[in-house]
Amino acid sequence: MSQPNQNSPFCKIFPTLLSALFLFTILASSPKTLFAQDAETSVIDSTLENLVPIPARPANVKAKDHVYDIGEKVDVSWELSPDDTTGLRNVVGYIISRRLDTASDFDSVGAVFSRIASLTDIGLTKGESYQYAVTAYTSAGAVSETSVSNSVTTEQEWFDGDKFWQVLLLVIIAGSVAYFIYHAKKGKPMFLRKIAGLQAVEEAIGRATEMGRPILFIPGIHDMDDVQTIAGMTILAKVAKQVAEYESRIFVPTRASLAMTAARETVREAYMTAGRIDAYRSDDIYYVTDEQFGYVAAVNGIMTRDKPATCFYLGAFFAESLILAETGNSIGAIQIAGTAMPAQLPFFVAACDYTLIGEELFAASAYLSEDPKQMGSLKGQDVGKVVAMAAILIGAVLATLGSEEGMNIETFNSAFHAFWGVFGGGE
Amino acid sequence: MNRKVLIPIASIIVFIGFVLLKLDWDGADRTHELWEALEVTAGGFLTLMIFSFLYKDNAFYKFAEHLYVGISAAYWMCVGFWSNLAQQAIPHLSQSLSEALGQPFLGYIWHYWIPVALGLILLTRLLPESMKIGWISKWTLAFIVASTAGLFITANLQANFIAQIASTMSLPLLPDWTGFGDFLSNFDLSYEGQFVKMFSNWVIIIGVISGLVYFFFSKEHTGWFGRVSRLGIWVLMVTFGAAFGYTVMGRVSLLVGRLTFLFRDWAGVIG
Amino acid sequence: MLLAVTQGLGPVFSWFFWITFAAGLGWLLWMSITGREVERRIIFLFMGLTVSGAVLAGIILPVQETTVVRNVFDTIEGLSEGDRVLLSLDYDPSGAPELEPMAKAVSQHCFEKKLKICYMTLWGTGGAMITDVIALAKVDFPDLVYGDDYCNVGYRAGNEAVLRVIASDFRKTFPTDVSGTSLDSLSVMNGILNCADFKYIVAIGSGRPGIKEWVEYVVEPSGALMGSGAAAVSAPQLYPYYPQQMNGMMGGSKGASEYEKMLRRVYPKFKSSRAQATEIMGPQTVAHVFLMLLIVFANISYFLAKKRKGASA
Numbered sequence A: 001m002s003q004p005n006q007n008s009p010f011c012k013i014f015p016t017l018l019s020a021l022f023l024f025t026i027l028a029s030s031p032k033t034l035f036a037q038d039a040e041t042s043v044i045d046s047t048l049e050n051l052v053p054i055p056a057r058p059a060n061v062k063a064k065d066h067v068y069d070i071g072e073k074v075d076v077s078w079e080l081s082p083d084d085t086t087g088l089r090n091v092v093g094y095i096i097s098r099r100l101d102t103a104s105d106f107d108s109v110g111a112v113f114s115r116i117a118s119l120t121d122i123g124l125t126k127g128e129s130y131q132y133a134v135t136a137y138t139s140a141g142a143v144s145e146t147s148v149s150n151s152v153t154t155e156q157e158w159f160d161g162d163k164f165w166q167v168l169l170l171v172i173i174a175g176s177v178a179y180f181i182y183h184a185k186k187g188k189p190m191f192l193r194k195i196a197g198l199q200a201v202e203e204a205i206g207r208a209t210e211m212g213r214p215i216l217f218i219p220g221i222h223d224m225d226d227v228q229t230i231a232g233m234t235i236l237a238k239v240a241k242q243v244a245e246y247e248s249r250i251f252v253p254t255r256a257s258l259a260m261t262a263a264r265e266t267v268r269e270a271y272m273t274a275g276r277i278d279a280y281r282s283d284d285i286y287y288v289t290d291e292q293f294g295y296v297a298a299v300n301g302i303m304t305r306d307k308p309a310t311c312f313y314l315g316a317f318f319a320e321s322l323i324l325a326e327t328g329n330s331i332g333a334i335q336i337a338g339t340a341m342p343a344q345l346p347f348f349v350a351a352c353d354y355t356l357i358g359e360e361l362f363a364a365s366a367y368l369s370e371d372p373k374q375m376g377s378l379k380g381q382d383v384g385k386v387v388a389m390a391a392i393l394i395g396a397v398l399a400t401l402g403s404e405e406g407m408n409i410e411t412f413n414s415a416f417h418a419f420w421g422v423f424g425g426g427e
Numbered sequence B: 001m002n003r004k005v006l007i008p009i010a011s012i013i014v015f016i017g018f019v020l021l022k023l024d025w026d027g028a029d030r031t032h033e034l035w036e037a038l039e040v041t042a043g044g045f046l047t048l049m050i051f052s053f054l055y056k057d058n059a060f061y062k063f064a065e066h067l068y069v070g071i072s073a074a075y076w077m078c079v080g081f082w083s084n085l086a087q088q089a090i091p092h093l094s095q096s097l098s099e100a101l102g103q104p105f106l107g108y109i110w111h112y113w114i115p116v117a118l119g120l121i122l123l124t125r126l127l128p129e130s131m132k133i134g135w136i137s138k139w140t141l142a143f144i145v146a147s148t149a150g151l152f153i154t155a156n157l158q159a160n161f162i163a164q165i166a167s168t169m170s171l172p173l174l175p176d177w178t179g180f181g182d183f184l185s186n187f188d189l190s191y192e193g194q195f196v197k198m199f200s201n202w203v204i205i206i207g208v209i210s211g212l213v214y215f216f217f218s219k220e221h222t223g224w225f226g227r228v229s230r231l232g233i234w235v236l237m238v239t240f241g242a243a244f245g246y247t248v249m250g251r252v253s254l255l256v257g258r259l260t261f262l263f264r265d266w267a268g269v270i271g
Numbered sequence C: 001m002l003l004a005v006t007q008g009l010g011p012v013f014s015w016f017f018w019i020t021f022a023a024g025l026g027w028l029l030w031m032s033i034t035g036r037e038v039e040r041r042i043i044f045l046f047m048g049l050t051v052s053g054a055v056l057a058g059i060i061l062p063v064q065e066t067t068v069v070r071n072v073f074d075t076i077e078g079l080s081e082g083d084r085v086l087l088s089l090d091y092d093p094s095g096a097p098e099l100e101p102m103a104k105a106v107s108q109h110c111f112e113k114k115l116k117i118c119y120m121t122l123w124g125t126g127g128a129m130i131t132d133v134i135a136l137a138k139v140d141f142p143d144l145v146y147g148d149d150y151c152n153v154g155y156r157a158g159n160e161a162v163l164r165v166i167a168s169d170f171r172k173t174f175p176t177d178v179s180g181t182s183l184d185s186l187s188v189m190n191g192i193l194n195c196a197d198f199k200y201i202v203a204i205g206s207g208r209p210g211i212k213e214w215v216e217y218v219v220e221p222s223g224a225l226m227g228s229g230a231a232a233v234s235a236p237q238l239y240p241y242y243p244q245q246m247n248g249m250m251g252g253s254k255g256a257s258e259y260e261k262m263l264r265r266v267y268p269k270f271k272s273s274r275a276q277a278t279e280i281m282g283p284q285t286v287a288h289v290f291l292m293l294l295i296v297f298a299n300i301s302y303f304l305a306k307k308r309k310g311a312s313a
Helices: A009-028 A031-044 A161-185 A194-213 A227-246 A257-272 A290-307 A320-330 A345-351 A360-369 A372-402 A409-423 B001-020 B030-054 B059-092 B095-100 B112-124 B132-167 B181-187 B194-214 B224-267 C013-035 C042-056 C067-075 C093-112 C128-140 C160-166 C211-222 C236-241 C252-266 C269-273 C275-311
Strands: A059-065 A074-078 A091-100 A109-115 A118-121 A129-140 A147-153 A215-218 A249-252 A285-287 A310-314 A336-337 A356-357 C083-088 C116-122 C150-155 C200-205 C226-230 C247-251
Touching: A009 B194, A059 A129, A059 B030, A074 A091, A074 A129, A074 A147, A074 A249, A074 A257, A091 A118, A109 A118, A147 C083, A161 A372, A161 B059, A161 C150, A194 A227, A194 A310, A194 A336, A194 A356, A194 A360, A215 A227, A215 A290, A215 B132, A227 A249, A227 A257, A227 A310, A227 A360, A249 A257, A249 A290, A249 C093, A257 A285, A257 B132, A257 B224, A285 A320, A290 A320, A290 B059, A310 A320, A310 B095, A320 A336, A320 A345, A320 A372, A320 C226, A336 A345, A336 A360, A356 A360, A372 A409, A372 B132, A372 B194, A409 B132, B001 B030, B001 C200, B030 C042, B059 B112, B112 B132, B132 B194, B132 C211, B132 C236, B194 B224, B224 C042, B224 C093, B224 C150, B224 C252, C013 C042, C013 C275, C042 C275, C067 C093, C067 C128, C067 C200, C067 C226, C067 C247, C067 C252, C083 C093, C083 C128, C093 C116, C093 C200, C093 C252, C093 C269, C093 C275, C116 C128, C160 C211, C200 C211, C211 C226, C236 C247, C247 C252, C252 C269, C252 C275
Parallel strands: A215 A249, A215 A310, A249 A285, A310 A336, A336 A356, C083 C116, C083 C200, C116 C150, C200 C226, C226 C247
Antiparallel strands: A059 A074, A074 A118, A091 A109, A091 A129, A129 A147
């Protein structure tokens, strides 16, 4: 039998712990606390309910107007009751109540758990003065004395300082958009890369003319408040002009009534520029219904009955994308699609001859119209992409070195959090 | 009699037959029973009519299509009236009118006249063109475009640009890294494992960057830039594949839902 | 297995059905090997038969739980009695087969936990969907009291603008519920001033306005906690918002069936209630297998044709 190892860590830790505990007990039960407890028990011994130990009250209650709001919030903070994490340790939470300066009674506005020493009260009236009271309570229902705060008047701020970085980014991107628009307006040449689907547009219109069949143009199913619909309309202008020149016919059924009016105007102008206003038929551009699948059913009907030789789907699409593209495919039409709806792109890619993927739709619209505004926004957005790429690269490197989930090297830790915070991370 | 008369009459007779089949005269509330039978039978018939398009375009499909278009256009008009005018504008403008519409009066607020005026201005478009007043409707259009732009820019910038950059950049390329030896000895291919975490973070970051490069229009896609852009289009195509799969699932769900309706609610074959 | 799952059809018919079906598949394979074109209508017919057969057979397959869905479940599980939940049903009848099961399961879960639900919709056609879901949930909870246990504020026009406003002031857009009763007289809405006052928001939607708009206009500015249920079509593009901007998501019927499974695992009393999404997943899987076969056949046909072309050239 071997002797127990006297050098084992347990043998050393245990006595140390014991002595620490002993020391702690002595310190914690200093004469003051001992006396206070004794006094309390001796005085209120008589009734049963008062046997429940009453916690000390939370001290130093402060009320402060919440910054960056419209005058509806107040931050209330206090010091934890001495019986929360130390002392009696019987506090389970705090009740916070408020009153108007002029009123006499406090109304409860909320409660928080123990160890929490602040609360933001909301739904207040701007310019009023309020006072707060905080009480600690125990699971047995005992309530401490109440501490009352200073009086605070709610104020409205004009700007939300928390959004400083957001504004800065907006200024950088919007600023570069404005800068490039200004440049484009001055007629300075701007480089835009070629987009494959665009060359196909003219061919497709030519083919429809040769076959003597109409062209179908769907500017998406959204209203004019969607920028994709607007891009669709810009391309519609080019397409309609060509249609007018080739003396072909174009149908534009729309799902939104405003889109119909816009489309009519666009096509009319295009016919006018082509000098063929006599050939313009406003009845070919019409509103069908707002109901998504009702609209699709109607367009399907148009496709199978009128058999357009070319179908354009340029705008915002949802579930109807595949239904439309499939029907178009079954009637043998050349199909050119473009949308920024990520979920619908797969169907267009699979079922159409050419697809403008996402932003290519806007690029095509800019490229075709050579409109300085569109060219400028496209170039400005490229700046935004550079910002995003740079931020992601820098952030990823910093996160690898400094984040808690990465290598967690102390030197980079604060750098990562500061950089991440600029983009609203880590809240 | 020709087919144009016979087919509709025959269809109506078949429809009535099916309604009678569906009827349960033992039920206590006969009117309710009748309505329910009509509802379910009409649902079943219309479903089959729309399905018939899969065979070829036909009169039944067209009937169902036109019915749908007509009903939905009317439905939206009613919804538009009730939710815009009756529930939002009128309760703030006129007590007697809102009470007449059965809506509670919510107190007069003068600035509710502004949207009403903008709406009326939009209607000037309907006036004959010779009156040359239609242009005024552009004010409303301008208001809609400008206010939505303002609404969209801030929301999009925050939710889809800044917040997305923040969540992408916070992905460490070497997650939970405590040295190469440690990495090798704890090598684990499970979903929670360090290698899988690292791999997914790399895929996300490279995918995002190459995708952004593909959508970069200010530079011709040649050389190394072109190669990254090609990787970007590959990433996009993989994404499309995954999305395609998801959508097929959704579509099949709808088909299953419809067939369940036919078999359960209409035919009553399954319980 | 096939026989076991088709008992509902009567043995003779189910044998006949599946043998014919297998023969049909063989025919499809033969057609693709020999490079013949199969008319699309025949594919439609096959698809219809596959799904019909599976629906009639009532195939139920096991479902695997995933973290994305479990997060929604656990969040609701972690709420305490009386907490308020906002349930926004932004879909129409065409999205109902996928989304109604989610709405029903979440409602059942909330009512079981004695949470109070406020229903709303951003879609004009969503009002009827809410009524349906409430009726379905009430089967298990017949004693629910309107106004005390749940309420329905219905639809307001304005899409994103509605969200923008309710993020900071709920009553500005919804001063009354769907039947014109003031929100102040509904105890469900007691103390609810804006979206962040709800302990949890579950947005169930199939398009726009939908989950993406909820993230942009409510979660980002107000910091409300949100989970979602998305139609399969829009689910992939919503994943970037998980987990930072929404803490969980049910995607399509699969997500709904997972939720149904979790609900039945924790609360066995719901085992008697119809699990709509789980019912869908059986036929769904059969259809997927069929589709995969089609893809394989089509590829065989494609490569054989290419080879023949190469040989003849």
